[in-house]
Amino acid sequence: MRKTLYTNKKIKLLISNIIYDIQNYNFTISKYVENIDKTDEINEDKNSIIRQSFLINITMKALNDFNDITLGNLSLNRNIDNINILMNNVIDNCYSLFISKRVKIRLGEEINSNFNVLIDKNKISNSIYYVFLFIYNSIKPNGFIDVSYSFVNYDDERFLFFNDKNNLLNFSKDNILISISFDSNNIPEDIKRKLFKTPLISYNGRHFNNIFLYTAYYIITKHSGNIWFDSIGSKRRINIIFPIKSGL
Missing domain, CATH: 1.10.287 (Helix Hairpins)
Incomplete structure (x- = not known):
């Protein structure tokens, strides 16, 4: 291969x-x-x-x-921002793009709380745009993008592999997990592991222009978060996690 x-x-x-x-x-x-x-x-x-x-x-x-x-000169201007509002703004601004592919974006039930995180608002907004742009380039027409939120604990066994505790901000143990699932052609598992860490990949005759994901990964991890692929049923899913404080 x-x-x-x-x-x-x-x-x-x-x-x-x-x-x-x-x-x-x-x-x-x-x-x-x-x-x-x-x-x-x-x-x-x-x-x-x-x-x-x-x-x-x-x-x-x-x-x-x-x-x-x-x-190596990425500078971050960190402020406390509401991640829920930021996500809604990104979705509103890119919604018309997905309509052109007859794709609908569905928001799951929101947790009745504010998700405040110390971030560079513009950089994080850009990084989430890049994720949606990668999805736009790979999603099947007439499909759905499902966006959901959940609280997780970085000490949970599922996240020990992703978590570098030495770089975590001094927040509570709660974190917000943003999951974005979508229908697309299958991406091989070994390629999924490289998409965030290698700018361009050619795989067995298939090309993945993932400069968007590569850039998003770097920005998000610089904010003590993480981003990774997995699957839910037949759908691909991109997960983004941030340390948060609720109810500020």
Whole structure:
């Protein structure tokens, strides 16, 4: 079974070669969107243009965050924020993207409490966007994305493998687990373990452009959280965990 792994050095070179063109394209399509309702000369599908603009903007954020990560100068401006509000804002902002694939997002029953965590709001918001963008690229049309929350304890046996207690913030033992499940083609188990830690993977003729997940993983773990794949029935699931204080 042939596997090819691309290192940070190669992906940094690739990004340095394309980022200038992407920035120009981002500027052009942003101006295009600004004037889309001001002229009758634009015959293309407006929703398609707006969707492209959204994807380019998120991609630019990912490239900028990735550049910070590879240079080792990612800075975090930590504040107490409500993770529940942040998640709802991310879902609201990306909802129209998934409608274009006829995909619906379902929120599970919310816990009647606030989930406050010491985070860099913008970086965490970006990282969750990147997770949804990876899902968008891999999800089957006419499907559902199910988002649910639950409280967990980092001392639970299930999380001992993921938990580095030396890096945990001085919070209570409670943590909030955000689970995002979706229908997609099967991803081999050994690839799931690498998707968060290797920028680009080519596997047996299949390609996974996972710069979004790679960047999200780094940001989330820097906040004493973690992110990983598992399955629930026939669905793939991405889990994100943060240390929290409830009811602040």
